[in-house]
Amino acid sequence: ITKKLVSWLLNIVKKSPTNGWISYKSSQLVKQYDIIVLEKLNIKGMLKNNKLARAITNASWSKLVGILQYKCDWYGKKNHSG
Numbered sequence: 001i002t003k004k005l006v007s008w009l010l011n012i013v014k015k016s017p018t019n020g021w022i023s024y025k026s027s028q029l030v031k032q033y034d035i036i037v038l039e040k041l042n043i044k045g046m047l048k049n050n051k052l053a054r055a056i057t058n059a060s061w062s063k064l065v066g067i068l069q070y071k072c073d074w075y076g077k078k079n080h081s082g
Contacts, residue, residue, distance in 0.1 A: 003038070022060065022063060023066055023067060026067045029068065029077050030068065031075065032075075034077055034078065035077065035079075035080070036078070036079050038068065040081065041061065043056065061073065
C-alpha cells in the first residue's frame, strides 16, 4: 500500500463522522476495479509514529474493510485480504 493511498483513505475517514464518505468511495473503488487487494496493517507499529498516531486511531479501518468486502460480494468482484 502506498503512502498516497493511505493518505487518501485517512482523508475519507476524516471527512465524514458518519462514514458516508467511506461508503461512497468504496463504491467507486469496487466499480472501477475488478480485484481489490487489502493489506493487513501493523496498527500497533504505526501508532509508534507520533505524527500519525491520532489520525490512525481515528480511522475506521475495520469498517472500511467490511464495507469493501460487502460491496465486492454484491458486485461480484474479487477481494483478497492479507
